[in-house]
Amino acid sequence: xxxxxxxxxxxxxxxxxxxxxxxxxxxxxxxxxxxxxxxxxxxxxxxxxxxxxxxxxxxxxxxxxxxxxxxxxxxxxxxxxxxxxxxxxxxxxxxxxxxxxxxxxxxxxxxxxxxxxxxxxxxxxxxxxxxxxxxxxxxxxxxxxxxxxxxxxxxxxxxxxxxxxxxxxxxxxxxxxxxxxxxxxxxxxxxxxxxxxxxxxxxxxxxxxxxxxxxxxxxxxxxxxxxxxxxxxxxxxxxxxxxxxxxxxxxxxxxxxxxxxxxxxxxxxxxxxxxxxxxxxxxxxxxxxxxxxxxxxxxxxxxxxxxxxxxxxxxxxxxxxxxxxxxxxxxxxxxxxxxxxxxxxxxxxxxxxxxxxxxxxxxxxxxxxxxxxxxxxxxxxxxxxxxxx
Amino acid sequence: xxxxxxxxxxxxxxxxxxxxxxxxxxxxxxxxxxxxxxxxxxxxxxxxxxxxxxxxxxxxxxxxxxxxxxxxxxxxxxxxxxxxxxxxxxxxxxxxxxxxxxxxxxxxxxxxxxxxxxxxxxxxxxxxxxxxxxxxxxxxxxxxxxxxxxxxxxxxxxxxxxxxxxxxxxxxxxxxxxxxxxxxxxxxxxxxxxxxxxxxxxxxxxxxxxxxxxxxxxxxxxxxxxxxxxxxxxxxxxxxxxxxxxxxxxxxxxxxxxxxxxxxxxxxxxxxxxxxxxxxxxxxxxxxxxxxxxxxxxxxxxxxxxxxxxxxxxxxxxxxxxxxxxxxxxxxxxxxxxxxxxxxxxxxxxxxxxxxxxxxxxxxxxxxxxxxxxxxxxxxxxxxxxxxx
Numbered sequence: 169x170x171x172x173x174x175x176x177x178x179x180x181x182x183x184x185x186x187x188x189x190x191x192x193x194x195x196x197x198x199x200x201x202x203x204x205x206x207x208x209x210x211x212x213x214x215x216x217x218x219x220x221x222x223x224x225x226x227x228x229x230x231x232x233x234x235x236x237x238x239x240x241x242x243x244x245x246x247x248x249x250x251x252x253x254x255x256x257x258x259x260x261x262x263x264x265x266x267x268x269x270x271x272x273x274x275x276x277x278x279x280x281x282x283x284x285x286x287x288x289x290x291x292x293x294x295x296x297x298x299x300x301x302x303x304x305x306x307x308x309x310x311x312x313x314x315x316x317x318x319x320x321x322x323x324x325x326x327x328x329x330x331x332x333x334x335x336x337x338x339x340x341x342x343x344x345x346x347x348x349x350x351x352x353x354x355x356x357x358x359x360x361x362x363x364x365x366x367x368x369x370x371x372x373x374x375x376x377x378x379x380x381x382x383x384x385x386x387x388x389x390x391x392x393x394x395x396x397x398x399x400x401x402x403x404x405x406x407x408x409x410x411x412x413x414x415x416x417x418x419x420x421x422x423x424x425x426x427x428x429x430x431x432x433x434x435x436x437x438x439x440x441x442x443x444x445x446x447x448x449x450x451x452x453x454x455x456x457x458x459x460x461x462x463x464x465x466x467x468x469x470x471x472x473x474x475x476x477x478x479x480x481x482x483x484x485x486x487x488x489x490x491x492x493x494x495x496x497x498x499x500x501x502x503x504x505x506x507x508x509x510x511x512x513x514x515x516x517x518x519x520x521x522x523x524x525x526x527x528x529x530x531x532x533x534x535x536x537x538x539x540x541x542x543x544x545x546x547x548x549x550x551x552x553x554x555x556x557x
Numbered sequence: 558x559x560x561x562x563x564x565x566x567x568x569x570x571x572x573x574x575x576x577x578x579x580x581x582x583x584x585x586x587x588x589x590x591x592x593x594x595x596x597x598x599x600x601x602x603x604x605x606x607x608x609x610x611x612x613x614x615x616x617x618x619x620x621x622x623x624x625x626x627x628x629x630x631x632x633x634x635x636x637x638x639x640x641x642x643x644x645x646x647x648x649x650x651x652x653x654x655x656x657x658x659x660x661x662x663x664x665x666x667x668x669x670x671x672x673x674x675x676x677x678x679x680x681x682x683x684x685x686x687x688x689x690x691x692x693x694x695x696x697x698x699x700x701x702x703x704x705x706x707x708x709x710x711x712x713x714x715x716x717x718x719x720x721x722x723x724x725x726x727x728x729x730x731x732x733x734x735x736x737x738x739x740x741x742x743x744x745x746x747x748x749x750x751x752x753x754x755x756x757x758x759x760x761x762x763x764x765x766x767x768x769x770x771x772x773x774x775x776x777x778x779x780x781x782x783x784x785x786x787x788x789x790x791x792x793x794x795x796x797x798x799x800x801x802x803x804x805x806x807x808x809x810x811x812x813x814x815x816x817x818x819x820x821x822x823x824x825x826x827x828x829x830x831x832x833x834x835x836x837x838x839x840x841x842x843x844x845x846x847x848x849x850x851x852x853x854x855x856x857x858x859x860x861x862x863x864x865x866x867x868x869x870x871x872x873x874x875x876x877x878x879x880x881x882x883x884x885x886x887x888x889x890x891x892x893x894x895x896x897x898x899x900x901x902x903x904x905x906x907x908x909x910x911x912x913x914x915x916x917x918x919x920x921x922x923x924x925x926x927x928x929x930x931x932x933x934x935x936x937x938x939x940x941x942x943x944x945x946x
Contacts, residue, residue: 170916170917171783171786171787171916171917172783174784174793175794217790217791218787218789218790218791219776219778219789219790219791220788220789222886242874243788243874243875243911243913244787244788244789245916246784246786246787246913246916246917246919247784247787247788247789247790249916250784250787250790251790263874264874264875264876267875267876267891268876268879268891268893268896269895296690297689297691299690300686301685301688301690301693302686304690361770362770363763363764363765363770363771363772364763364764364770366763367759367760367761367763367764368760370756370759370760370763370774371756371757371759371760372756374752374753374755374756374759375752375753375756376752380794381750381751381752381753381794382752383752383791383792383794384791385759385774385777385791387608388774389608394560394561395563395635395636395639397560397635398560398607398633398635398636398639399609399632399633399636400607400608400609400633400636401606401607401608401636401639401640402606402607402608402772402773402774403772404563405564405769405770405772485631485632485652485653486632486653486656487653487656487657490657497611502656502657504657506658507657522632524632524635527559527560527634527635527638528559528560528635530635
């Protein structure tokens, strides 16, 4: 019996639209074949979200074919058949003997496929940013007639502008994020272990919201006093205390898409320092959102934030945010004063205003938003407050 | 005020022992300085588990210094000070302006440090497997007097043999894994959504066991009918049904260490096919464990499994397992018939007997174990059964 197609997150026409955009870029760069091996790009172009990318795999897009081909290890082929939108015959499993094999590996199988399909002459696009040096070397050696073109980030730039269908999915993810944050406000209490609060929040992110479950785990960070100045610790083996500050950053996930949110909680009255930072940051956040419109640049948004925050007597060192979509962080546009990316409708960002000020004090707040025809739409429905416990 | 050191997972002597082993290998390979940028290797050598490795960072080990130096972005320095065992002055934060900067990046800061510290002449080890090609190119260009030696996997080979302290931590992780599996058996019922069961299991993995919480999220996979032939799907938006088979693979985490476990559940009586595979696999599992002893090879273990399974009329394509420790999969020894790695006491493996037989049928069972002075010690206390719901 064959593996059946699973329910698809998007209609076929949506995936074909995405592929058309990639093919147009391939034509512009004069390449006939493109090897996509960045997991988020594969998700974008196929619907596949299984966690097989730790061994060689590639989605191969050819200008001569409407549908792409996925070459993966044999045991992952049924999952690809189940999740990917295209015809099952286009999922090709390579032998398991190539895993952890010092001589030949999955890239050899990928190159064999390209040879068989006549795709090794002329321009071949590779995402060299996601390839190990020895894989690139193997491509060059075994495909001497190919002209390699670095396609790193090119699909990510296409991903930056979402379709309305993608925006709907990001709204679903955001509803889950909000549910997780409200659960945090319920369970964080003095004497509670950080891990027990994390367990409750993460389980809420998986259960989901509005009848739609979370479909994956993503970024999850809980940095409580005395760790409020650290941005990237999961949680500690500690308990919350009276007077503790808790910085949270996480997202629900729908079909690979995230919608991140940061909020600061305070057990007891916030300190004067915390209140002052919060006031400046919220004013900066509002100024940043007010600067969002088609035609403005990422720099304009960052500048509006930074100027406003400065008026309140603070500065933020880290960038103000980044493009967001599949797998949290898209490696393209940043909300930074030197990023001149022009905003267009349905670009989505995480306006990430975490500010790790001193070695023992940091504060976080953020909003995920899309650029609309005239401004910004934030996805979260939660107030921009310090949640007091 | 300065960030305080947090509680350390291991005593200083343990980290110095690990560093000594790395330095001996550096001497053998004639390198004065080593740049470690694989996250699991950094965890091993310092205790650091924060999630900052998505931007450039490096642990720099020099033969002339007892303690290493960590170069990371400024906002991650407090977390490193908090978690790393060594002196706070050895955590160096580079400017945030280098993040998402097209001209200079964190590798420039790392190279600057190496120049300042006189480490750019002679042998310099790099983990090229974890570096982007453009980073390697930058090292070569900016350090023309260095002789680069690829140190990829060298620290991982040292990690393969655990200390007794590490084994204790893996036992703690395993107790959490077992608690998660028992929770799965409680919550998986017909009509329950897969996501709701996943939420319960994951929250158990975070709450932990025996008063010791899980310290991180790891691998988590729930592949239920009709997806029993897929190994790497998180979970689906489906509900369990009478007659469903559920394949589970996950681990609790303690201080970065995992102890993976797979079990198959059956809602209702297992099918004849499932029972027959299970019988063959358990016999193979026992034969594999019986083959484990110091001096035997990975190949011996795999061969014992494969021969026994074959007697029961089945074959397994994928390898029988791999070295395990920090972050699930260590990229060194595999339990494969062509892997001649010699087993030594306290090497740890995930004997991973997942068998994705047909496109619509797979089965999973596994044990995490250490090599003892005379055989194998498995970490899980759970029976090797198909859990019937």
